[in-house]
Amino acid sequence: MSRDPHAAAHAHEGPHEIEMPHASMRDYVIGFVLSVILTAIPFWLVMTMPLSAGATGAIIMGFAVVQIVVHMIFFLHMTPKAEGGWSLTSLIFTVIVVVIMLAGSLWVMHHLNTNMMPMPHEPTSQTVGTTTGQVP
């Protein structure tokens, strides 16, 4: 963590040699209150539908991203300096892989679906056995 090789040896002598994030009541309360607000509004929007479906979808996706960041900062105590920056580096790497995978899968599968030759339908196997009638 330090350029000076002796710094690590000195740190070892202390009683608390393991670096741990410091948590505070303030962090947890702020994180909890923000999370409650960021959870309640999406549920309210979908349950009462005051807006159009498209706008509601965009808003709740935005709220989810904000809430994930809130959890990272206030509950997981992420800082750019944690673990000498390696926590953040691995997080950014993971986010990049996840975005490529999600966007790529959706893109490829969407094009496969739209460019697929129409399949001949066999009405007997397609419609028999539906459970929609049993579902409330």
Place this chain on the structure above:
Amino acid sequence: MSAPTMNANAITADAPVQFYDLDEHAHPEGHSTMLGFWIYLMSDCLIFAILFACYAVLGGSYAAGPAPKDLFDLKLIALNTAMLLFSSITYGFAVLQMQQGKVKGVQIWLAVTALFGLAFLGIELYEFHHLIEIGATPQRSAFLSSFFTLVGTHGLHVTFGIIWLVTLMFQLSKHGLIAANKRRVMCLSMFWHFLDVVWIGVFTFVYLMGVLR
């Protein structure tokens, strides 16, 4: 993590250039556990990302069966979300008690966290049971297969989190707040809050977007 760069003192005219590290380093027990556990969580994140991608691709394939609108009860999901959120802040209280060195307080808040976790699992199992009872089984359609796989994997993680919580309570009562136990409390803290982060994705993407669709 000690700077892997070349030792500046070694590069002089007469000394040979060394590209490997000869210095003895101190490696206190558990000094890399937190980072290692974080990297495990990132790999877990990839598992969930794959399951989310599956659900995103297959979530609209109902095979003439029930759609999310017919199946999901948002009031139940809101209650479930509240349980997981409460368990997150009670775990935070356990960490605060640990910082003050109070074993009893840590154990009490861990127990409260476990109860909220069990409530979450109970509600989820009730929902699954209800779905299977009305014929919305994983075999019914690609949408339901990917739904049960994604939400079920999250539920399994919560189950193992609760097993770990109970194990940790026994370790705390046996050894108290030793360095190893503090490390375990912090690792489980990361695991537990991480599960809450995944749940944000589940309730937004699967339940709320599903009902909108």
